[in-house]
Amino acid sequence: MKLPNEVHALLRRRFDNRHREWFNAPDTGEDWPLTIPLGVPTEQAAKTRLDAALAWVRAWQTWRGAGMLQWTERQWRTLGTQRVPESLRLGGVRDVAAWLDEVERWDRARGRQAGMVRRWPVLTGRLGRFFDVLADYADPDFERLIATLDWLERHPDSGLYLRQLPIAGLDTKWIEARKGVLADMLCHITNRADIPGDFHALCGLRRPPVRLRMRVLDPALRARVGGLGDLTVPVNELDQLDLAPRHVVIVENLQTGLAFGDLPGTVLFMALGYGVDLLARVSWVRGAHSFYWGDIDTHGFAILSLLRAQLPAVRSLFMNESTLLAHRALWASEPTQHAAHELPHLDPVEQALYHILKQHVLGSAVRLEQERISWDIAWPALNDALAKVD
Template sequence: MTDWTSAADLRRRVLRDWERGRLLSLSLTGEALYPWRIPLKGPTTALLADQFDAVRQWIHALAEGAKAEAGKSGSSAGYRLEFQEINHRQLGRNQVPVAAWLDTEGDALALIGKRREAARFHEIAGTISQAFPQLQTWLAKRPLRVLEQAEDWPGLLGVLRWIAKHPRPKVYLRQIDVPGVHSKFIERHRALLSELLDLVLPAAAIAAASASGAAGFERRYGFRAKPLAIRFRLLDAPFHGLTDLSVPCGEFARLSLPARRVFITENEINFLAFPRVPDSLVIFGAGYGFDPLAEASWLQAREIFYWGDIDSHGFAILDQLRSHFPHARSLLMDRATLLAHRPLWGREATPTQRALSRLQADEAGLYDDLRHDRIGPAVRLEQERIGFAWVQAALAGIDPENLRGFD
């Protein structure tokens, strides 16, 4: 068994460039590749005599895989061999292959069996560049992506044409009227369509600063999105007989509820079990961020308390909340609560290390101790592990007179 280059090695070498998209990319950019010389690893002069039969078999196997010379039978496509004459004192002059040459793109594609795929790519690329010349550079960068979606390009181009004709249409994606295209098609191709629309649309039609990625597709390109709902509970008196409500963000912003305090928690069980508190409501964070809450300007005039996990990310979320509501206070995110629940500590999977500028002095001290592992390795106390009596005591400490007797 030797490490000399075989015909299979040559195919793998060329296939590697195909799988990187290089062969198709160069066919579009016009960058010179052919004739393409691939050096061969073969026997040294010293091995010619010791392994002469093995060398002859190696040369024969390589020659069998090469394309036929003009006028001879065999394949007319593939590689040709470059030989070097070696003068051996015992064996005399011998021709040993030192390189394989692929003279044309057709030779390279024939070697790896990709002629049909390449023809399909060039057909699709021609259609795309004819419809949207500004995508030519993208085609050269993402040729395999083009082939992956080969059957879907008629629909994709239809969607691009529609959006280009109706920039920032303020309709739901369901209302795009392209033959053969349905809303699930667009949902499935959001990421790809985002790549293409960023190149096709004028800058004025893209809200680049406010949204990115597949999740922000609607806002980025001016479509109406399914409204986010804010879920909240009134903690002392029902609202028209209701205590647990979910309303669209825009409607929540217009409510201006008659509550003096607003509690925010990320845990649904804590949200549901939150004790009765007069003149207050609790909001279930549910991971949607604080941008929707920021639309409710009336919250600026309310006391806001945030209850999150005691770990690095919990303090990072608190810091984010204060970018919208600087007056927000933390609840049950203090050193005493953490130390009192030591047996219930967990381990934070990926702690954040970034600096947080909006924490108060005591919060910042605890955050630094957590992120630098001064209390223990990646310490975390999840909010749902805090004892209920401890929660009630903390709430009573906010307003002992008005909370006395509530449970």
């Protein structure tokens, strides 16, 4: 015996799971009309739970809502003729939405969908994944979305920065927060599914310059850049700096990079993540002895492999099994491991440790973050490593 609140819960689950699919082809297909049996009891069950059965009938007698309630009569030997609710028939998604107080959202999304399909017929049957956007954007935001898509479609190779787009009410914060929606919709509109992850290429916009943060650790080298020791520089301008360091150290963690003291002939780069390969564009980096110090985890080794593909002579620091085992008490768990089974640019010792991590030999997704290594241990060892290649 399904009560109205139980039907509501059932419809909520179904709407949450299926509404995007329904939105692409509303009120068609095998789902409609949707008939929900209400669980007419047998006479014995009704007698056993008579109060519950009466409450169930009364609940549906007083129910007012979307859909068509089907009643039936039961000729019972003891209880006599009883008229009971048999099923609820819903003709389409809007009936479901009415049950869930979602009609306003559904109608708003459908109206906006119709307008977009008239403007871009290619979007027919493709907007279900954007239901929340169409249902919930405030009118100014939705109008701005349409104006932006329209302009980008008509100017596929503008070469402008985001800040330069001549669209009323548009600002970079607004567009930055909606890059994913804009890119996905524009992929469909322009049939550019080949580059869905490259927002700037898809929109024909100029990329902001990639900036790298570096520290100049040698006073003599700092004198060549006006005495500055901590700089953030566009990568394509790094070559213009009058630097010729003997050593380049790349560290993953920002706080580790800030902790470095002066080191003769040394420039430090920090917190580049998977952008480390950009350093190969800089001639004075390619001419230096390079060192990489990352976390001892699968992504740390993946970054090292990526860097070594561009700078084959780069040496790793502290990324070895002895360091890992010496800091067992400080291990953490890597949330998501790198997907590759092999990394092509690790040396045999590094590759062996990568396999140990991937195969969970020492525990589940073991990692040692570089900042967990005591500075009293790391700093002297790092000085020794640099001195050995001078």
